[in-house]
Amino acid sequence: MTRSGDAHTVTTLPTGQTQLFIGLHLVHEVTTPQAFDMMRERGLSIAYPQRTFATADHIVPTDTHARPFADDQAEAMMAALEKNVSDFGIEFYGLGSDRQGIVHVIGPQLGLTQPGMTLACGDSHTSTHGAFGTLAFGIGTTQVRDVLSTQTLSMDRLNVRRINVNGSLPLGVHAKDVILTIIRPSGVGGGKGYAYEYGGAVLDRMNMEERMTVCNMSIEGGALVGYVTPIRPPSTT
Structure with missing residues (x-):
């Protein structure tokens, strides 16, 4: 796993x-x-x-x-x-x-x-x-x-592939564009045997609906699962 x-x-x-x-x-x-x-x-x-x-x-x-x-x-x-x-x-x-x-x-x-x-x-x-x-x-x-x-x-135990998306998205580029860009180089079978862990500045700024879009399409790249690790909010004390 x-x-x-x-x-x-x-x-x-x-x-x-x-x-x-x-x-x-x-x-x-x-x-x-x-x-x-x-x-x-x-x-x-x-x-x-x-x-x-x-x-x-x-x-x-x-x-x-x-x-x-x-x-x-x-x-x-x-x-x-x-x-x-x-x-x-x-x-x-x-x-x-x-x-x-x-x-x-x-x-x-x-x-x-x-x-x-x-x-x-x-x-x-x-x-x-x-x-x-x-x-x-x-x-x-x-x-x-x-x-x-x-x-x-x-x-079977899965390998983890960490995918960082950094920088900022230009006007008109959205969550679905991000995941399609991730999938394109390796194709529909590139994630076979992997769990995709998404992170980086772009994912950090995405709202939950956008993160759901990215994770939803992990399967289209062959990955069994895709997830975003929650960020612990800064302490206020």
Whole structure:
């Protein structure tokens, strides 16, 4: 794992992989139906239900929330999520909740995403949460099952690539331009096996939304995670 991941290590497995404890698991309707089915088949339960939160995200219509949805597949996924969270006792922010929203947004908005924690979600752009100093992993459906049932992930240790962006941005250049410039030299596979740690004067001056943009696109460069280490504010005493 990374240096910050060492504090969350449960053990080193015989394979040499790290078993990493996951502090927060966010789930949604797209990558969970098969995971819950696998849990039922194996008679598994949720290891830490208080660390798992669900929301309806990707398939929510923009014009109306009337049920059933016009798209049969979307309706099936929503119905499956509603049943699964009920059966397994998971807190759910559904369409009638004022906490429902994009999974990368509600985590920070609700204070679920915290600096220094490990986070997993079945979405490739989970690295967005790295803006808050979170080690956030986008995972696949089988891994969703593993986190639900054990609250851990088994994974190879990552290298850390520190990326400093210094100087100042000219007028009209924004956070997305910064991350695209970072990705361009090494391409979409340049970050394979790495965690990207962003820093430097430009990142220090970015607001949280801008940092979320940079971290969100780490996956586009092949990195598994991207994060910004929080800066301790100066003492006033």
